[in-house]
Amino acid sequence: MTDTATTTDDRFDTPVHVDTGDExxxxxxxxxxxxxxxxxxxxxxxxxxxxxxGNVARATDAVVAMCNPRxxxxxVDEYDVRSVPTLVLFADGEExxxxxxxxxxxxxxxxxxxxxV
Numbered sequence: 001m002t003d004t005a006t007t008t009d010d011r012f013d014t015p016v017h018v019d020t021g022d023e024x025x026x027x028x029x030x031x032x033x034x035x036x037x038x039x040x041x042x043x044x045x046x047x048x049x050x051x052x053x054g055n056v057a058r059a060t061d062a063v064v065a066m067c068n069p070r071x072x073x074x075x076v077d078e079y080d081v082r083s084v085p086t087l088v089l090f091a092d093g094e095e096x097x098x099x100x101x102x103x104x105x106x107x108x109x110x111x112x113x114x115x116x117v
Contacts, residue, residue, distance in 0.1 A: 015057050015064040020072045024065065024079075028090045033062040033116045035109075038069050038079065038086040046085045048103055053087075055106040061117045062089075091116040 018024045028034050037053045039046035057064035069075040079088060089097040089112060097112055
């Protein structure tokens with residue numbers, strides 16, 4: 001896991017990059033609420049969503065992770081990633097919400113996360 005985030009009292013102010021299913025599983029198990037942005041390089045829509053995901057990391061107590069499923073192709077099946085960007089929200093280790101239908105703005109994504117924090 002590439003932890004480039006600033007932490008203050010277990011709070012991550014920027015997204016954490018994870019490269020493998022094991023890293024993602026550990027992150028989800030270790031934190032109450034985790035939002036995962038599955039993206040690919042070169043995806044224009046993914047690039048548009050990236051600052052929104054960063055805003056969510058700063059605005060909420062959730063841990064936000066970014067994961068390129070091409071680094072571990074098992075992630076595609078394990079997390080049912082059929083398009084990018086796919087945003088998956090976990091609470092207490094369980095998937096509780098997902099968005100895979102295009103651009104999501106900051107307010108909508110913060111509201112989705114805040115229901116579980």
